[in-house]
Amino acid sequence: MNTSPSSSAQEARRALGGRLRDLRKDAGLTGRELARATGQHFTRVSKIENGVQQPSDDDIRAWCRACSADDQIADLLATLRVVDAAYIEFRRESRAGMKRVLGAHTQKRYEQTRVFRIYEHNVIPGLLQTAEYSAAMLAFWVKFLGTTNDIEEAVAVRMERQRILQRGGKRFVIVIEEQALRTWFGDAEVQAGQLGRLLELMALPNISLGIIPLMTERECVASTGFWIFDDELVALETPTASIQVTQPAEVLLYARMFEVLRGAAVYGKTAREIVVRVLGELDR
Template sequence: MPPHPSSSVQKAREEIAGRLREIRRDAGFSGRELAVRCGWSESKSSRIENAKTPPSDSDIRSWCRACAVDDQAPDLIAANRQSADAHVQWRRLQRSGLRRLQESTGDLYQQTRMFRVYVSDVIPGFLQTPGYAAALLSSIAGFRGTPDDVSDAVVARIRRNAVLNHGARRFSFVLEEAVLRYRMCSAETMAAQLGHLLGVMDLQNIAVGIVPFSEQRTVWPMPTFTIFDDVRVHAGTLDAASTLTEPSQVELYARAFDRLSHGAARGAAARSLVVGALASLD
């Protein structure tokens, strides 16, 4: 059973506290000396180091400045801010169903101007047809035991995906070829989905790359992730959707996306892979 959300929050706080403790020790300071340099009580340093009191942004800046590692402050501040919601447990949404999950990212989608999406398992949610989305969400609902609101969830997903039609936004997708082959639905529904994908590939604000099975890889297939502008990453796992905002984390995923994108077929070569997958449905 996945950990309770509160345990994830505490674990994140403990990790931040541990990083601050290591910074102090690497600087060669005692807790008392650090407190003097920061201008607060020794007990405050102890509470922060033992994850009893979450540090504020200014606390982290003071801590890093006192230890002469100001460059580490941005990552620590980002981690501190996301500690309460970075690890969003899927089971928190079970009471309200999958529709709520689709709607929960609506504001983020409206605010983002550049989306980079890598998928290794299913057609990206942005590009799904109602039929494919219904089959996939039904499978998820059955596996996770969520309320049966698949029809409403599909409507919410398609409504959310209207951002694709806004020319001011840019989308870059990298798909593993396996995504075109996995049978998540009937052959008829899959054929419609692949046909829709071919149509989407003609849109000016959308770039689709497909990594062929035959490609000599420079980086391994990874779990699905989405980068929103250059400030946020959503990385999916079986039990949770992690939100990552530390600059170093975002940079790491951006580097991975670039590597994966480098080996992707595009244009006519990518369309040929989709057509081949369509032909295999016969």
């Protein structure tokens, strides 16, 4: 079930308030005592804890200091920053076309990131897609979102972004499920071209591409694909929204998940053999 961005922000405010309430209780303070320690009215403390009112940066700092929990300030401030910005509605962005969806909120992040960690379970990551594969995939989203049909422009944005693969000082650590190799967008010719492109990119020294084989023993299965930009941000997508995670503790959890998934993948010659095998099956 998809939750609307406005209700998601409300839930995030309540969750933040709940964390602040827990800090207060762990410190053995009543609401009135915390209010006196932070110089605010006790009713505001209640509103913040119940998600009715959003705290400021200074509120967070004062709250943590009053509760002797200075080590929680960074995490709570990061949470505060994404309470109202965690969800970016695709439908709102797509009114200007798929070019806007693909280009919004991302270009600067791509330029700044030095290490990309990418996991996808049923699609080839955009940075590795051919123009034909990308166009076939985007055709569905144009219909689904009811957006302007600007697929050619959107594909051009994606192809231009791929120039970053050749840029020095950047590393791409990518893990995909074998199922992603077997999910078709377009016809067999489009799929063959995409698999051939993967084989080319696997030879680049700054790209590590691991493939988790079908029917293999593994510790976990991720519920969705996700991208980690350095250790600062995680991006993942639902059918209607792009979610950005910046809270350090949560980013760390995604990084841990990525390492577990990475451990189930095969690399080098073995990974190439899987791609070649799937490519050979296209003619059957």
